[in-house]
Amino acid sequence: MSSNPFNDETLNPFDFAKDAAAKIAELTSIASHDIALVLGSGWAKAADLMGETVATLNAADVPGFSKPHVEGHSPTIRSIRLPSGKHALVLGSRTHLYEGKGVRAVAHAARTAAAAGAKIMVLTNGCGGLNTDLAPGTPILISDHINLTTLSPIEGAKFVDLTDLYSTRLRNLARSVDPTLTEAVYAQFRGPHYETPAEVRMAGVMGAGLVGMSTALDAIAAREAGMEILGISLMTNHAAGIQKTPLSHEEVLQAGREAEGRIGKLLAEIVAKF
Numbered sequence: 001m002s003s004n005p006f007n008d009e010t011l012n013p014f015d016f017a018k019d020a021a022a023k024i025a026e027l028t029s030i031a032s033h034d035i036a037l038v039l040g041s042g043w044a045k046a047a048d049l050m051g052e053t054v055a056t057l058n059a060a061d062v063p064g065f066s067k068p069h070v071e072g073h074s075p076t077i078r079s080i081r082l083p084s085g086k087h088a089l090v091l092g093s094r095t096h097l098y099e100g101k102g103v104r105a106v107a108h109a110a111r112t113a114a115a116a117g118a119k120i121m122v123l124t125n126g127c128g129g130l131n132t133d134l135a136p137g138t139p140i141l142i143s144d145h146i147n148l149t150t151l152s153p154i155e156g157a158k159f160v161d162l163t164d165l166y167s168t169r170l171r172n173l174a175r176s177v178d179p180t181l182t183e184a185v186y187a188q189f190r191g192p193h194y195e196t197p198a199e200v201r202m203a204g205v206m207g208a209g210l211v212g213m214s215t216a217l218d219a220i221a222a223r224e225a226g227m228e229i230l231g232i233s234l235m236t237n238h239a240a241g242i243q244k245t246p247l248s249h250e251e252v253l254q255a256g257r258e259a260e261g262r263i264g265k266l267l268a269e270i271v272a273k274f
């Protein structure tokens, strides 16, 4: 088993992110990226549709980015030139809290994106939904989140404001591309188990419409790093208890495959507006 660089007590996570960004600049020959995207379950196709791929890196060649362990997640970091001439950095390998590498590992992608120059961070995911009016395979804008992990990616007395965390401006821009897009509050659970039906009901009472295992911590790290955030979920399944049959990762991947062309095109069109 390879060692976890984030366990090093002397590590400065921001310096480490600068190292990663410098490596990305070196390997892509793109000095600065304008936007960054994390593509979660079902969203990988967007990268092919957004523009011309300038460079594809092995995530493992960039400090702090190890191979992902979840099938359906792409192990690359790509630099894409958008039709506008802007440069997008596509981080295909999110580190999830449930991997047990700690919050620094989770926050590393956002910190690296900011160090690479990104002013906008697009966070996508696959998640469960509570709204029975929406069918699996529906993309949904994240309007806000409830962080149920009990953790923060921020260390020390840095009191970061999270008002309008999921940018109203960017959500409006997304709706200008697709006026049928709905929005919901995303509740992040630690995972990797799915919720119990009682936990899903709790999330609903709290005001959540989506449940997942990522994004909230990523968004907090991205805000701390000064980026504007757009969050979009692909609801791949109705959450436990809402759907009466047991949840399976295979079902989630299948819903992702069926939706990926459609949502990839949607995301590419949204990013073209940035």
Ligand code: 8IG
Residues within 6 Å of the ligand: 041, 126, 127, 128, 129, 189, 191, 193, 194, 195, 211, 212, 213, 236, 237, 238, 239, 240, 247, 252
């Ligand atoms: I895809 O129903 C996907 N990810 N917590 N609950 C949680 N995470 C998920 C779910 C879900 N579906």
